[in-house]
Amino acid sequence: MPRNVKKWSIIFLIASLIGIGILAWPSIQWMHKNVTAISKRHDSNMSPVIFIPGSSATQNRFDGLIDKLNDRRGKRHSLLKVTGPY
Amino acid sequence: MWVRREQIIRKIIRLQQNELYQLVQKSLNLLFPFVLIGSISQLIQITMLNRNSLLPTIFGFSSWLSRYRFIEIIFDHLTSLTLGIVAALAAFSMAHYTAKRYQRDEKLASITGLIAYLILTVRYTNNGELAFGQDMLGMGGLFLGFLVGYLVGLSFKHLANSQQQDKSSSGVTWNRALDSLRAIIIVLVVAICFSILLNWLAISVLPDQVILRLQSLKANQTSLLFSVAIVLLAGIMTFFGLTSMPIPAHFGRNGVAMTANLNYALIHHTIWGVPYPFSLGTLYESFGAIGGTGSTLSLVIAIFLFSNQRDQQLIGRWSLLPVLFNFNSAILVGVPVLGNGLYIIPFLLVPLVNVGIAASAIALHLMPAVVYQVPLGTPSLLQALIGTNGNWVTLLVMVLNVGIGVWLYRPFVKLSNRLNTQGDGLDATER
Structure with a gap:
């Protein structure tokens, strides 16, 4: 077998390894971002409860209930009222 | 000796x-x-x-x-x-x-x-x-x-x-x-x-299902012994062409142990000290199958360095890129490794040694276990690096693993050279 064959195999191997080495940096940067995202999602583990009033009720339909819920618990729940267009 | x-x-x-x-x-x-x-x-x-x-x-x-x-x-x-x-x-x-x-x-x-x-x-x-x-x-x-x-x-x-070697009849012979x-x-x-x-x-005659079933048992996923046994089993079955799991991606990744590890990492904000450091998911895909089942990346490198046979070198070159991404079917069929008595020892041994090295490195707290899910199509050399969110020691362990794999494959590649020249001699005398 000519020596060239082996030489070119090794050159090809080194070139491929360099290619993969170049990939390492951007993929780690991406993984850092990814892990930050999943841990944020994990830490802010909220379970929203959605109340939908009947058609003739106003935004304030559930105020009494929410007051009661907040009363029992020391901490106040976050609340978002959304009214759609008619 | x-x-x-x-x-x-x-x-x-x-x-x-x-x-x-x-x-x-x-x-x-x-x-x-x-x-x-x-x-x-x-x-x-x-x-x-x-x-x-x-x-x-x-x-x-x-x-x-x-x-x-x-x-x-x-x-x-x-x-x-x-x-x-x-x-x-x-x-x-x-x-x-x-x-x-x-x-x-x-x-x-x-x-x-x-x-x-x-x-x-x-x-x-x-x-x-x-x-x-x-x-x-x-x-x-x-x-x-x-x-x-x-x-x-x-x-x-x-x-x-x-x-019948009947060449006299013209055209089609019925x-x-x-x-x-x-x-x-x-x-x-x-x-x-x-x-x-x-x-x-309604049965599958393939034994793939056995591995999948075994590894879905919760008790089994956690121990080092089980991981080692599955590595060996996967090697044997691949060697004899009995399993369709040359891509170990869907293998050992989404088990109970891995989920527990991930939850631990997210709660404690660290990947050190996860509950199941020696499960299949932490060891096999990242360290036990560098270049696919049988750690074939080491084989390809050993062929490049030590093989004197032109065809083996060329087969290695063609297979290198797929192998770097864990698709090793080409090298398994090309060399061939499958069913080849010459390669059975390193094919089963190298993954075990690699898993052993990785497990010891984890046990000695030199590196953390692989915890995070690695995206599809990640080169095998980067699997552990990405799966630990950028711990560079894993890369060193990876290089060590490949090096030891090459060293273990080397005598068998050289043996293949020798058998090849002897075989040529045999052919020559027969002719």
């Missing part, structure tokens, strides 16, 4: 002179181009065209890919029609060489082998569509393909008349078909009976 090596050489030479063994090796040789094309197409599809894989994700062309999904589908189908039907092709080539060996009509035998195997994999559905069991057609069905091909060849030996007709009919009828039986029992 030297004497023992001589004994091993003699044993391997005896094995290589075995008729059935030669038939299998010749058939594998015939399959190589299709397996190679299938692997390269699989590589392109999974690393560059799948929108969830590493390259599109980090270079941000995922959304572009989801608009042009047909490009991926082209490569997907190319893979299915080459690598995906390799067992049927194995039946084809094995029937060919077996019939040729017994001087029967090898062309008719090979077609019969192919059809018989396809019949075996047919799934009878109620709406009458022609459907095949894909798991039996791919790499996992290789053993079965060779078995069916061999049996078809033997049926031709016993049921068909020997091929005798040829008539000579083999009995064998063809009997083979196909038997194949249909078996196919009906398989459909009726």
Whole structure:
């Protein structure tokens, strides 16, 4: 077998390894971002409860209930009222 | 030591002179181009065209890919029609060489082998569509393909008349078909009976399911012993062409142990000290299968460094890129490694040693366990680095693992060189 064959195999191997080495940096940067995202999602583990009033009720339909819920618990729940267009 | 090596050489030479063994090796040789094309197409599809894989994700062309999904589908189908039907092709080539060996009509035998195997994999559905069991057609069905091909060849030996070298007749000779007709009919009828039986029992004859079932048991996932046993089992089954899991991606990743580890990491904001550091998911994919089952990246590098055979070097070069991304079917069929007595020892040993090194490094707190899910199409050398969110020690362990793998494969590659020159000598004297 000519020596060239082996030489070119090794050159090809080194070139491929360099290619993969170049990939390492951007993929780690991406993984850092990814892990930050999943841990944020994990830490802010909220379970929203959605109340939908009947058609003739106003935004304030559930105020009494929410007051009661907040009363029992020391901490106040976050609340978002959304009214759609008619 | 030297004497023992001589004994091993003699044993391997005896094995290589075995008729059935030669038939299998010749058939594998015939399959190589299709397996190679299938692997390269699989590589392109999974690393560059799948929108969830590493390259599109980090270079941000995922959304572009989801608009042009047909490009991926082209490569997907190319893979299915080459690598995906390799067992049927194995039946084809094995029937060919077996019939040729017994001087029967090898062309008719090979077609019969192919059809018989396809019949075996047919799934009878109620709406009458022609459907095949894909798991039996791919790499996992290789053993079965060779078995069916061999049996078809033997049926031709016993049921068909020997091929007449009648060159006087002009044009088509109908005798040829008539000579083999009995064998063809009997083979196909038997194949249909078996196919009906398989459909009726609704069983898979492949042992893949055993591994998957074993590893889904919660108690099993956590211990080092179990991981080592599964690594060994996967190696043995791949070696004999009994499993379709050359991509260990869907293997050991989404188990109870891995979920527990991930939860731990998210709660404690550290990946050190996870509850199950020695599970399959932390050890096998990242360290036990560098370059696919059998740690074949080490084999390819060993071939580059130590093989004196031009064809081995070229096969290694063609297989290198797929192997770097864990698709090792091409090198397994090309060298060939599958069923090759020469390579069974390192093929089973290297992954075990690699897993052992990784487990000790984790036990000694040199590196954390691999916890995070690695995207599809990640090069095997970067798996641990990415899976630990950038711990550079894992890369050192990886390099050490590959180096030790090369060192363990080296004597066998050199042995292959020696057998090759001796074989040439043998051929020369025979001629």
